[in-house]
Amino acid sequence: MKPLLLTIPILFLLLVTSATPFGQKPPLGPGRKYTTVERMxxxxxxxxxxxxxxxxxxxxxxxLRIVLGDYRAIMHAHAEDSPHTGGTRAEMLADAKRAGVQIIMLTDHPSPERDFITGSWRGLRDGVLFIPGAEHKGFLAYPMASLRGRESPERDDFIRTVKADGGNIFLSHVEERLDWPTADLDGLEIYNHHTDVKDETEFNLWLRTAFMDPERLRQIERALAEYPQEVMGAQQDYLTEIIAKWDRDAQSHRLTGVAANDCHHNQVFTITAKDENSIEIGYISSRPRTTRVNANQSAGVAALLSGSKPGELIARLDFDPYERSMNYVTTHILAERLTEAAVRDALRSGHAYVAHDWLCDPTxxxxxxxxxxxxxxxxxxxxxxxxxxxxxxxxxxxxxxxxxxxxxxxxxxxxxxxxxxxxxxxxxxxxxxxxxxxxxxxxxxxxxxxxxx
Ligand SMILES: [Zn+2]
Ligand SMILES: [Zn+2]
The missing domain is CATH 2.60.40.10 (Immunoglobulins)
Structure with missing residues (x-):
């Protein structure tokens, strides 16, 4: 799924900005005292x-001592798999080492050009275990071998094929699938970062207007420079409906809860001086890749342009380098050793927990x-x-x-x-x-x- 901090076209935004009721607080989730904009x-x-x-x-x-290894795993991770993904696997590996992550379970958006199993990374690379897979048909699918030529359009057949010979399968983006059966699955995403961001209407509008508002832009630049991890954590919520489904379904069958980072390294925005009268906003995660805004359309543009020559970069906001996503939420896997077989078995058995490591190391x-x-x-x-x-x-x-x-x-x-x-x-x-x-x-x-x- 494509993270959408930016889905509403900027021009539409310009029309609605004045009517946006920023004064009204959106309903606050469990544990919250502040809205995301306030947390910023x-x-x-x-x-x-x-x-x-x-x-x-x-x-x-x-x-309590458990005589098993406690390995940090990133499940649901994207690199080099789609036009809306910004990061590479090499970048992901380097960042995993910085974040203390030992397992990456890739979930490509499948494409006809590259087989997501045979054309991907598998096994240990520089101490990090890669397990290839796909975000496909509503699932995180980690089959043992390529699905080419064996894929059925029928859901139950697909699940059986993925699980054949020891593959794993989890329900993904559960907010869209609250009524899907889970009896034949290994588990489900009990936290998905993208799910958590999706409902941040107030914050997303606030962010979009920042690209044309010098004061707000400086606030975000400063926040990202001084407290980058806290900025990522500002959206953190408890996903009540998804947890309720987990609690319901787990009463009839074992169901492993896992975390989805859904990292793409694509929440990167640039603001460039186009000419004396307009700026260009650039992004990775939505199309078109750029939007031009002139001084007549938005009052802040003139101030943003002052002192900049055409072609000059005014600001670059990078919200989601892999390292930061990996620190934000992980699935801790309890296993005897760092091998694909042990990881698959631990996930099937529920020998795992989900943690927001950024708050405090839970190991x-x-x-x-x-x-x-x-x-x-x-x-x-x-x-x-x-x-x-x-x-x-x-x-x-x-x-x-x-x-x-x-x-x-x-x-x-x-x-x-x-x-x-x-x-x-x-x-x-x-x-x-x-x-x-x-x-x-x-x-x-x-x-x-x-x-x-
Ligand atoms: Zn995804
Ligand atoms: Zn995606």
Whole structure:
């Protein structure tokens, strides 16, 4: 799917700008006190940054030890796959190393020119494991081999073909598919960055007008220079409807929740002086690639042009380098080793959790079941038998708001770095960890469920 910070043509925008009710607050999602536009103020961004540092410097406890590796994976990633993608695989690899990401599961927009399996990267490159795949027919599809010549237009056949011999498949862009069945899938995207951006109507209008408003443009340039990660985090929300579907569907079958970065490195905007009277706005993610605006169309153009010669770059705003997207949200995969087979197996088994790493490093998070009839420790994704003495335990590396859910209902909440619960009923149990940042509650970690049968 194509991230659309810019979908409304600029000329349409010029007509509606004066009527846009910026004064009216859009409805605020769970945990929020501020709108995204408010979060973009430099004081807000600074406060968020301060709280990130506070969490970073907290002493870290390890309360539950899992004897598996905790690998950061980027699922749903685009490079060199479509006209609206700005980044390359080489750039992605370099940025993965900077962001501490060990796994990249590519999701090409398939094209007739290149096979998304045989024509892509597969295996370890410079310490980063690549698994090729596609964003196709509403899914993240990671088949074991090329689908060329074996693709059926029928949905169930497609799912079977992708899963053949150990392939993985996840429902993608769930906001468009809330009624799709998930019983035959490995899982679904419980967070998708593009989904989160889509509904930011107020912010998107605010951003578009910035290209013709010198004051707002300077505000954004400064924000990106001083607090780039906080700018990306400004849109972060809790996707209530999608989580509700996950909670519903997981009651009848195991369903692994994963994160979708949907990174393309394409939220890059340039403003160039065209002549004495007009500017040109350039973008990657929408067509046409440029829009020309003259001083008669917008009052800010004259001020933007002052001091610039024709052809000169006035501003360049780069919102989404891969490194920043990768820091923003990942799927942590708990596996014995960094191999394609182990990663595929962990995803199928739900041995994974979703985290907004940018808020605080979650590595070391655990959610396990202990006691009861089995002497073994079982972990998120596993099925356990309801029995006397069974305990569910969760632990984070710093104190936060820990919420335990049973079949989607919040049954216990603590302010702590650990939570314990004795289940009395069968069902699906999972944990969310939230952090307090600039006075707001932000979702930080989503565990996969433990299924008590
Ligand atoms: Zn995508
Ligand atoms: Zn795309």
């Amino acid at each position: 103020h430099i004081e807000r961004l600074r406060a968020v940054h301060k709280d990130r540092l506070r969490y970073k410097n907290m002493p870290r406890g390890v309360h 070391g998070f655990a959610f396990v079941a202990q006691g009861g009839v089995s002497k073994l420790v079982r972990m998120m994704g596993d099925e356990v038998t309801l029995s006397q003495g069974l305990r569910l335990r969760g632990a984070t590396t710093v104190a936060c708001t820990l919420k335990l859910f049973h079949n989607g209902a919040e049954v216990k909440t603590v302010e702590s770095d650990r939570i314990e619960f004795e289940p009395r009923a069968k069902g699906v149990y999972r944990i969310e960890a939230w952090l307090t940042v600039d006075g707001e509650q932000r979702p930080w970690i989503y565990s996969n469920p433990i299924y008590v049968r």
